[in-house]
Amino acid sequence: KQEVTQIPAALSVPEGENLVLNCSFTDSAIYNLQWFRQDPGKGLTSLLLIQSSQREQTSGRLNASLDKSSGRSTLYIAASQPGDSATYLCAVRRAGGFKTIFGAGTRLFVKA
Amino acid sequence: DGGITQSPKYLFRKEGQNVTLSCEQNLNHDAMYWYRQDPGQGLRLIYYSQIVNDFQKGDIAEGYSVSREKKESFPLTVTSAQKNPTAFYLCASRDGSYNEQFFGPGTRLTVL
Numbered sequence: 212k213q214e215v216t217q218i219p220a221a222l223s224v225p226e227g228e229n230l231v232l233n234c235s236f237t238d239s240a241i242y243n244l245q246w247f248r249q250d251p252g253k254g255l256t257s258l259l260l261i262q263s264s265q266r267e268q269t270s271g272r273l274n275a276s277l278d279k280s281s282g283r284s285t286l287y288i289a290a291s292q293p294g295d296s297a298t299y300l301c302a303v304r305r306a307g308g309f310k311t312i313f314g315a316g317t318r319l320f321v322k323a
Numbered sequence: 324d325g326g327i328t329q330s331p332k333y334l335f336r337k338e339g340q341n342v343t344l345s346c347e348q349n350l351n352h353d354a355m356y357w358y359r360q361d362p363g364q365g366l367r368l369i370y371y372s373q374i375v376n377d378f379q380k381g382d383i384a385e386g387y388s389v390s391r392e393k394k395e396s397f398p399l400t401v402t403s404a405q406k407n408p409t410a411f412y413l414c415a416s417r418d419g420s421y422n423e424q425f426f427g428p429g430t431r432l433t434v435l
Contacts, residue, residue, distance in 0.1 A: 215365070243422055254329075254413055254426040262421075300365070304422065309354065309373060310381070311424060313365035 213238045215303050217314035224291055225322050232286040232317045234301035239279045242304040246275050246286050249298045249316070258299075259286070263306065291321045326350065327427035329414050334432045336401070336408065344399045344430045346414035354417040355397040356424070359383060359410045366413065372397055401432065409434045 214237045224230050234244070243262045247255040259268045259275040261284070267276040274287040284301055300316040327348045336342045348355065354373050358366040368381030372391040386405025391397055401408045414427040 245424060247426075252411075252429070252431070254327075254428040255415075255424075257423055257425060260421060260423045302366075302424070309371060309379075310368055311356075313358075315363060315365045 213241075213303060213305055213312045215301060215312050215314040217299075217301060217317050219317060220315065221318040221320075223320045223322065226291060226293060228291050228321075229287070229289050230291055230319075232288070232299050232319070234284040234286070234314055236282045236284075236303045236312075238305065239282055240306040241279065242306045242308070244275075244277055244284050245302045245304075245311075246273075246284075247300045247302065249300060251298075255300065288319075291319075293321050293323045295319060296321050327414060327416055327425060329412075329427035329430050331430060332428065334430055336432060336434050338434060339403045341400055341402050342432065344401070344412055344414075344432070346397045346399065346427060347395055348397075348414075348416045348425075348427075349395060350416055350418065350425065351394070352416035352418050352425075353394070354419070355391070356415040356417070357381075357387075357389065357397070357399045358413045358415065360413060360429075361410050369399065369412075408432055 245260045246258045261277045272289040298316040298318045302311045302313045304311045330345045356371045357369040370389045372378040388400045412430045
């Protein structure tokens with residue numbers, strides 16, 4: 212059974228700092244991994260999608276990496292801004308299946 | 324603009340009532356999903372549909388029902404059999420090319 216864990220559960224950093232959010236999963240037979248952002252009371256916004264054959268994806272100040280063999284993904288945020296404050300969730304879609312398993316998220320607060 | 328809409332944004336239900344949450348998408352996606360989100364937890368799958376007139380139970384389907392009569396629409400009914408329905412409900416669809424999930428803004432259901 213696939214389990215997805217995100218550590219830390221919460222993180223507070225000063226503005227301008229580079230930071231890394233972690234996501235680990237127990238079954239390496241994945242189809243893809245997706246990182247989302249969620250603002251309070253809102254839906255999820257897709258940030259980056261990494262297919263199982265890829266090692267990383269980049270969008271602006273965001274870079275996500277995938278290491279299937281170790282069951283890990285990281286989301287790197289460069290030069291953090293107060294507007295980056297949100298909850299970040301990773302989600303893993305199992306190979307050969309239609310379900311996606313979500314982590315509980317990391318709540319990020321960037322102080323001005 | 325293409326996207327997913329959910330209505331209402333807030334919904335209040337008396338005990339013993341059935342309520343229906345609306346989800347509409349104009350992204351031309353075949354697959355649609357309903358998730359439930361509780362504080363501090365990851366998203367849990369209620370139902371999913373891969374194609375019109377077909378749907379499958381997710382991990383927590385008891386007390387819920389769905390229909391998929393049109394590609395664009397995937398309404399969720401929360402029945403009186405659902406004992407703890409107070410939660411944030413999220414609808415999603417998935418594109419068939421890159422298998423990326425997109426989410427609606429959510430409906431917050433509260434039982435009075």
